Amino acid sequence: MSQLTTMQDAPSAIWLPRLAGNKGPRFLQIADALQAAMADGVLKPGDRLPPQRQLAAQLEVDLTTVTRAYDEARRRNLLEGRGARGTYVAAPKVELTAVLDLSMNTPPPPDGVDFDDLLKQGLAQVLMGANNELLMTYHLAGGSDADRRAGARWLEPMLGQLDARQVLVCPGAQAAIAALMLALTAPGDVILAEPSSYPGLRAAATQFGRRLIAVPADEHGMVPELLEQACRQHRPALLYLNPTLHNPTAVTMPPQRRKALASIAQRCQLRIVEDDPYWLLADAPPPPIATFAPDQVVYIATLSKCLTPGLRVAFVRLTDPQQRERFLVALRSFALMAAPLTAALATQWILDGSAARLMEGIRKEARLRHRMARDILAGRYSGAGDGLHVWLALPSYWNATQLAHAAQREGIAVTPADAFAIGAECVNAIRISLGSIKDRGRLQAGLQRLSHLLARRPESFGAPHALV
Numbered sequence: 423m424s425q426l427t428t429m430q431d432a433p434s435a436i437w438l439p440r441l442a443g444n445k446g447p448r449f450l451q452i453a454d455a456l457q458a459a460m461a462d463g464v465l466k467p468g469d470r471l472p473p474q475r476q477l478a479a480q481l482e483v484d485l486t487t488v489t490r491a492y493d494e495a496r497r498r499n500l501l502e503g504r505g506a507r508g509t510y511v512a513a514p515k516v517e518l519t520a521v522l523d524l525s526m527n528t529p530p531p532p533d534g535v536d537f538d539d540l541l542k543q544g545l546a547q548v549l550m551g552a553n554n555e556l557l558m559t560y561h562l563a564g565g566s567d568a569d570r571r572a573g574a575r576w577l578e579p580m581l582g583q584l585d586a587r588q589v590l591v592c593p594g595a596q597a598a599i600a601a602l603m604l605a606l607t608a609p610g611d612v613i614l615a616e617p618s619s620y621p622g623l624r625a626a627a628t629q630f631g632r633r634l635i636a637v638p639a640d641e642h643g644m645v646p647e648l649l650e651q652a653c654r655q656h657r658p659a660l661l662y663l664n665p666t667l668h669n670p671t672a673v674t675m676p677p678q679r680r681k682a683l684a685s686i687a688q689r690c691q692l693r694i695v696e697d698d699p700y701w702l703l704a705d706a707p708p709p710p711i712a713t714f715a716p717d718q719v720v721y722i723a724t725l726s727k728c729l730t731p732g733l734r735v736a737f738v739r740l741t742d743p744q745q746r747e748r749f750l751v752a753l754r755s756f757a758l759m760a761a762p763l764t765a766a767l768a769t770q771w772i773l774d775g776s777a778a779r780l781m782e783g784i785r786k787e788a789r790l791r792h793r794m795a796r797d798i799l800a801g802r803y804s805g806a807g808d809g810l811h812v813w814l815a816l817p818s819y820w821n822a823t824q825l826a827h828a829a830q831r832e833g834i835a836v837t838p839a840d841a842f843a844i845g846a847e848c849v850n851a852i853r854i855s856l857g858s859i860k861d862r863g864r865l866q867a868g869l870q871r872l873s874h875l876l877a878r879r880p881e882s883f884g885a886p887h888a889l890v
Contacts, residue, residue, distance in 0.1 A: 437465060437472065438480060446534060448483055452491035456500055460511060467513040471501070474509075490539075497538065522868030523858045525835040527669065527810050528731055530791060530857035532783025537730075540776055547774070548766045557766060561759045563750045565591025569760075572769035573737035576777070577723060580701050580710050581739060588741050592753065593760040595697060595724035595736040600626045602695055602720055602738075603660070604752035605745065607632055611659035614652055616644050618842040618849065620669050620697065623662055632659075636844040643668065643675035646682040653690040661692050666707045667700035667809035670842045670853040674806060677708040684714035694719045699727035703785055705808045717741050725768055727810060728781050735760055735768045784857075791856040791865060798869040802876060812854045819879045822852050832875055834868055 439455030441448055459465040471492075472480070478488040492509060495501045502512040531537065548557070565573065573589040592598040599622060607613065609631040615623060617636040627634045637644050637652045643665060652658065663683065665675035675683075687694050696711045696719050712719035724736035740746045771777035788808060795812055796803040805812040816825060822838035829836050837853040854872070859865040 437469070438477070441481060441483075447536065448481075449487045449490035449494060450536065452481075452488065453494040453498065453500075456491075456495050457498065460500060465511050467511050469511045470507075471509045471511065494536075494538075521830075521833050521835055522864060522871070523835045524854045524856075524868055524872070525837045526858040527727065527853075527855045528857045529728060529784045529810065530787040531860050532780050533786040533790065535780055535783035537780070540771075540780060544767050544770050544774075544776055548763070548770050551770075552766055557762045559762070561762055563590075563753045563757075563759050564746075565589075565760060565765060566762075569765050569769050572772040576725075576772050577721070577737055577739060580698065580723065581712055581716075581721065584739060588739055588746070590738045590740060590746065590749065591760050591765055592736045592738055593757050594726060594734045595699060595722050596622045596626070597753065597757045598722050598724075598736050598738050599623060599662075599695065599697065600630070600756065601749050601753040603627065603630055603632060604755065605748040606693055606720075607659040612656040613660045613662060614649070614656070614658045614692075615662040615844050616664075616668070617844055617847060618670055618839065619662065619844050620664060621841055624844065634844050636847070639671075639673075641673065642679045643673055644679075644683060646679070646686055649683060650686050650690070653686065653692060658692060661687060661694045662697065663694060663711060664697045664699075665711055666698055666704050667806065667811075669700075670811065670837070670839070670851075671813045672805055672809055672811060674704060674707060680708060680711045681714050684711050684718065687718050688715050692718075695722065696720065697722045699724045700809050702728050702781055703788060703809050705806070712739065720745075725777075728784060729768075729771075729777060730780075733764050733768050735765055788856065791862070794862070794866060795854070795856060795869055798866070798873050799876075800873075802873075810855060810857045812856065813851055814854055815849075815851045817876065818850075820850075820876070822848070822850055824880060825852060825875070828880065829872060829875060832871055834872055834875070836872070 437459060439452050441451050456465070474488045474492060475485060478485045492501060500512055501509050503509055567586070569591045570586040570589045573591055574584040574586040577584055577589065592601070603613070603626050610633065612633045612635055613627055614635055614637050616639045624634060635652065635656055635658070638648050639645060644663065665680060667674055684694070694711060694715070698710055698721060701707050701710065701723065710721060712721040721739040722736055725733045726736070738749070740749060768777070771780070785808070788810060792805050792807045795805060799814070802814055803812060804815065816822060823840060826836050826838040839851045840848050842853070856865065859868060
């Protein structure tokens, strides 16, 4: 933490941070030092800060650095402007909601990356280089040629060099899954999945009248022999797999299991949908299933889980031209296109390297948060040290739904196992998402509160002790 010095110069407080040469961008150092000074009581609500030019001169930095620092501090609700009177330390904001959300799987703030600046620069580049009318009109589904080329480049670490014509741009993975369901299956068809799977799959299958059947899994993922048995018994139209940092169990399927499942799908002429949102966040992930059976697998990679949900951009690799056209027809029936502006921003970030920097910052932050979860949850932690979530098996005296309700009363939101269940059987576990709480301190408080809750028995809440 930066060391601070203060001097009084009535009527304002003259505050000077001591900057370090190798501790990240200077403007962030200034904002962090301001936040630390407020936490330590060195600066108090109502204290006036030095004018920006004066502070820049005293720190021997340019005015832009101080301006960005003050803007960042305002974004954190640390400062308030009072016109010609100057800039003052703001009073603490009243927290309108005390809920600590551990239920939503979103990327954490990137470590060492100024996301706001990245967003502003990216949008500025898009608006300078594009026809703005084209950004605000209808486009054919599947993305522009530039967007598809960017998608092919994004998928290269997973799948190698690709023909950009095989890559389609969609408004998120959920839309891609729904369109594939419409294009490749018919009402009443069977779709196979693991017993705990992405809730969006279940929602789409229910809406479209498809039958979801669970194939049992072990510690390595879906069991190949049982998949082959299910193929003979049910003659499924589709197999859904999420093999890397599986949602919700956080299991990463090893290479041999991937090969075995791909081989069975080829023998049974079963199309696989490989939903792989976390591959780039994983530590040394195995090759995707699509690399073992390229023509058998439709590969989906969304930017929502490794960059930011607001982009609403997913890339789909589909090798068969006829199936690509059927997919696009299905997609147009409910989601005409990915929003051109956000698709263009995704393309800009991918091509100029910003997406890779942002993703690396998210990877670093995710690992820090996993270490925090491992320390706080101790023996209960079962994560892999990467990704966005932890799958937490519960002690016998709690069941998942019961714990989720008790956590809600304690101001914590978690996701019980039944939200992910395919079929009647359900394990006794919850998913904890580590990215949705932006501030590390609040995340730490939420995890500690949850750890204390897990150590107590339901009877201490006056609730009946029922197990599922």
